[in-house]
Amino acid sequence: MRVEGQTWVVVGAYGMLGVDMVEVASDGGATVVRLGRDDADITDVDSLRAAVPECDVIVNCAAYTAVDQAEEDEAxxxxxxxxxxxxxxxxxxxxGARLVHVSTDYVFAGDADAPYGEDAARAPLSAYGRTKAAGEVAVEASGADALVVRTAWLYGAHGACFPKTIARVAAERGQLKVVDDQVGQPTWTRDLAEFIVGLLAAGAPAGIYHGTSSGQTSWFGFADAIVAASGVPSTVEPTDSTAFVRPAPRPAWSVLGHRASLQAGVAPIGDWRERWDIAASSVLDAR
Known part of the structure; x- marks a missing residue:
């Protein structure tokens, strides 16, 4: 996946996805400009104008991701x-740049019984989901040459994430309970970054794409795989969402379909379990 000779700007370059995005684009031959919070304020268009040079691609990895806090501070x-x-x-x-805007499964209600298509109706349950859905609409309405890439259940080496938390708690307590009634697709940030580069390298048309691993599991199923990979002698037991009530509702079904990327000639990310087996050591060693 080569993007040689291109200049990319990664907004939110120091977050978990942003770090991998910079590395993968650079490995593909692009010159990458990194923008973090200290470099540009995305809520101020003039700040962005001053920070973004002439470029071929802008990848927006920046987001307000404090899902529960958003319930109290949606503004x-x-x-x-x-x-x-x-x-x-x-x-x-x-x-005159192509835009990749990273979005989320939270734009859906999570009440489906089959993978959500890229054209499925948005029906967010939470403040976070509403604001991300509004971001998608704004990007679409702007007229930009934009790829909206929805993802879900992200984990990676360069930030706090579910696998690191589970491995730590398992080591501290020796046992833990994890919800088994929320289903989704654990997705490695490195895989998502490579998927995005693949879309751009293939000249994928503007539109919505789903950048998640294939297959599906519950948080309990993922936690069980994490503990096994960590080597910690711990027991993971299933429970349901009533045991962990949070301010923001979570989608119970976060399984996304991948028809659009296939139509663009870009293979979906592989099965979540196979990808976790490859990612586990780098993610857990980064704790």
Whole structure:
């Protein structure tokens, strides 16, 4: 997957996905400009204009991801996830750049019984989901040459994530309970970054794509695989969501389909379990 000679700007470059995005794009031959919070404020379009050089691609990895906190401060989440997305799209248009905007499974209600298609109706349950859905709409309405890439259940080496938390708690307690009634697709940030590069290298048309691992499991199933990979002698037991009530509702079904990427000639990310087996050591060693 080569993008030689291109200049990419990664917004949110120091987050868990952003770090992998920079590395993968660089490995593909792109010159990458990294923008973090100290470099540009995506809620201020003039700040973005000043920070973003002439470029071929802008990847927006920046997001307000404090899902529960967003229930109490939806305005702040909207400022980043919706207004910020609109600002990045505007600058992409001004630079003549392709835009990749990273979104989420939380734009769906999670009440399906089959994988959500890219054209499924948005029906967010939470403030976080509403603001991310608004960001998608803003990007689409902007007229930018944009790929909206929804993902879910992200984990990686360069930030806090579910596998690191589970491995730590398992080591501390010797046993733990994890919900078995929320189903989704654990996705490695490295795989998502490679998927995004693949879409751009293939010249995928503007539209919505789903960048998640194939297959599906519950949080309990994922936790069981994490503990096995960690080598910690611990027991994982299933429970349900009533045991862990949170301010923001979580989608119970976060399984996304991959028809659009297949139509663009880009293979979906492999099965979640196979990818976890490959990712586990680098993710857990980074604790």
């Amino acid at each position: 702040s989440a909207h400022g980043v996830n919706a207004d910020g997305a609109a600002n990045v799209a505007q600058v992409a248009i001004e630079r």
